[in-house]
Amino acid sequence: MFKINCLNPIANVGMDLLTDNYERVDSFNEASALLVRSASVHDLELPSSLEAIARAGAGVNNIPLDKCAENGIVVFNTPGANANGVKEIVIATLIMISRNLVDGIKWVDSVKEDPDIAKLVEKKKSKFVGTEISGKKLGVIGLGAIGVLVANAANKLDMEVYGYDPFISVDAAWKLSKYIKHSKSLDEIFRECDFITVHVPATDQTKGMFNAETFAIMKDGVKILNFSRDTLVNDDEMIEALKSGKVGRYVTDFPNPKVAAMENVIAIPHLGASTNESEDNCAVMAVQQLMDYLENGNIKNSVNYPNCDMGVCTHAGRIAINHRNIPNMLSQFTSTFANQNINIPDMINKSKGQYSLTILDIDSPSTPEIANKIREIDGVLKVRIIK
Numbered sequence: 393m394f395k396i397n398c399l400n401p402i403a404n405v406g407m408d409l410l411t412d413n414y415e416r417v418d419s420f421n422e423a424s425a426l427l428v429r430s431a432s433v434h435d436l437e438l439p440s441s442l443e444a445i446a447r448a449g450a451g452v453n454n455i456p457l458d459k460c461a462e463n464g465i466v467v468f469n470t471p472g473a474n475a476n477g478v479k480e481i482v483i484a485t486l487i488m489i490s491r492n493l494v495d496g497i498k499w500v501d502s503v504k505e506d507p508d509i510a511k512l513v514e515k516k517k518s519k520f521v522g523t524e525i526s527g528k529k530l531g532v533i534g535l536g537a538i539g540v541l542v543a544n545a546a547n548k549l550d551m552e553v554y555g556y557d558p559f560i561s562v563d564a565a566w567k568l569s570k571y572i573k574h575s576k577s578l579d580e581i582f583r584e585c586d587f588i589t590v591h592v593p594a595t596d597q598t599k600g601m602f603n604a605e606t607f608a609i610m611k612d613g614v615k616i617l618n619f620s621r622d623t624l625v626n627d628d629e630m631i632e633a634l635k636s637g638k639v640g641r642y643v644t645d646f647p648n649p650k651v652a653a654m655e656n657v658i659a660i661p662h663l664g665a666s667t668n669e670s671e672d673n674c675a676v677m678a679v680q681q682l683m684d685y686l687e688n689g690n691i692k693n694s695v696n697y698p699n700c701d702m703g704v705c706t707h708a709g710r711i712a713i714n715h716r717n718i719p720n721m722l723s724q725f726t727s728t729f730a731n732q733n734i735n736i737p738d739m740i741n742k743s744k745g746q747y748s749l750t751i752l753d754i755d756s757p758s759t760p761e762i763a764n765k766i767r768e769i770d771g772v773l774k775v776r777i778i779k
């Protein structure tokens with residue numbers, strides 16, 4: 393029986409996939425797996441029972457990835473599952489800020505009791521004249537599942553789209569419209585574009601990438617959209633840029649007291665992926681990935697362990713080993729089985745950075761004794777009896 397704890401509500405369509413082999417528990421302390429959306433896992437004591445964490449979403453900055461990897465805990469995310477939801481909100485806000493819709497709506501709200509509102513509207517509407525996005529230049533930083541959809545959709549709305557991603561995957565490159573200009577440097581995006589939207593993860597490398605130095609390269613009045621994470625922007629320097637008019641509008645899905653109070657900021661309560669469809673897609677993907685890992689040892693879309701697929705076990709036993717990616721591990725595993733006269737008809741070994749997963753199918757059911765012998769090997773982080 394696998395014990396699943398949810399740190400945030402996860403859509404029913406995903407939770408309903410869990411079979412009788414699974415029990416939902418209220419406490420994190422006894423869980424075999426954790427499902428999470430935006431709640432922080434950083435300060436939680438990771439219990440030894442914990443085998444995996446699945447994030448129903450793309451960003452994983454709320455999870456201590458290295459600490460999890462060191463404890464043999466596989467962290468999954470759901471890339472692409474909410475990409476359409478985020479694409480739609482980016483396009484919506486592009487148009488909102490071009491047409492001054494928020495200011496206009498707020499103003500109407502302020503005069504809604506006036507009996508002459510209809511006349512007033514016609515008199516004052518010139519205050520809210522906007523521009524069209526057609527023909528304007530949009531820079532898309534990060535061409536993953538979301539960035540590609542945003543770039544293609546903006547191109548269909550007749551924007552001139554520049555894309556930047558030195559790490560673009562082959563899959564994403566296939567999906568990108570041929571009309572997207574390939575920017576070879578961030579500076580080109582900063583220099584050329586009227587609107588900039590960013591779709592990269594929060595890492596040490598991307599921290600504060602929007603700062604006084606990069607604002608200085610941008611066009612006066614540039615409009616910036618951030619549906620990625622707050623840490624990408626240096627808030628104090630953004631405030632200065634907004635005050636001076638260097639940045640004309642800043643749309644952020646991550647309000648904090650500093651920026652939410654600023655004029656020309658459109659602060660949204662982290663709604664990028666908050667659609668019924670995205671929540672359902674993320675929940676289904678997160679739960680399916682978790683179940684395949686817990687039941688079969690297979691990994692798809694982990695951010696700290698490699699992808700690994702041995703299918704469903706058709707042999708008598710299966711053991712999955714999370715371990716360091718260092719020399720001599722495989723020979724120690726196979727000789728442990730050989731010493732017990734156990735045959736290994738099938739196996740797989742994959743690595744990602746410092747960590748590896750090895751799955752071994754054996755000709756007899758796995759026993760706690762053999763699992764314990766493998767646990768004793770230096771560099772082994774977790775051993776799971778799958779069958």
Ligand code: MLT
Nearest residue numbers: 429430449450451665666
């Ligand atoms: C994401 O990282 O995909 C979003 O933050 C998901 C969410 O809103 O939970």
